Amino acid sequence: MNIIEFFEANAGKWLSQRTSHNLAWPGSESGKAEVQIDLLTASQPEVIQLCQQGNLAAAQALCGARITWKGMMAAETQQQIGTTLLVALATGDNLNQGQLLQQNGRKGLLSGRYLLGSDEVLTLTTASESLYLEERLWFAGPNLRLRxxxxxxxxxxxxATFCSEIRIGGSQSPAAVAPVVTSSAS
Incomplete structure (x- = not known):
């Protein structure tokens, strides 16, 4: 699987169940959200505009995604709603590693890195003066992804956060998503 196929496999509507743990105090909080992921081609205006905002050549864009969500953490009374735009850009011949641009209303424009390993786990890393974020995504089945x-x-x-997400709408990409199988030697 390459990065474009990975983005395609994420398209659709997902039910996300999330557990977060703040490492400064004991306990955790949970929540649920509906997440809609729409695939964007490299030639779509939103992708080109984001590349221009990041002062990067739009010709390097491989694909993008618009991610919208609405949900609530168990301890909150107000629903969280948001949209993020992601664009994967090639930085060499290997499509499975490169630069990732992210436009998020709360955080503005962020630039990071992506790496899709041979185990088909996508690692996204974003670092700035105000934050360090590492996210890992993989499929346990065609309609079950974990983050x-x-x-x-x-x-x-x-x-630290763990999410399990079940596809509840939309279609799976034409590229079949095989579950990640891990084994450990005893």
Whole structure:
């Protein structure tokens, strides 16, 4: 699988169940969200515009995704709603590693890196003066994806999150998504 096929496999509507743990105090919080992921081609205006904002050549764009969500953490009373635009850009001949641009209303334009390993686990890394975020995504089946993330901020705030997401609408990409099988030697 390459990065374009990975993006395609994410298209659709997902039900996300999330558990977050702030590493500064005991306990965790959980929540649910509906997540819609729409695939964007490299030639779509949103992708080109994001490349221009990041001062990068739009010709390097491989694909993009528009991710919208609405959900709520268990301890909150107000629903969280948002949209993020992602664009994967080639930085060489290997399509499975490169630069990732992210436009998020709350955080503005962020630039990071992506790496799609031979195990078909996508690792996204974003670092700036105000945060370090590492997210890993993989498929346990065609309609079940898993995500983990680790967020660190200079003020000492750190959190870890695990999400399990079930596709509840939309179609699976033409590229079949095989479950990741791991084994360990005893």
């Amino acid at each position: 983990t993330s680790l967020l660190k901020q200079p003020n000492g705030f750190s959190s």
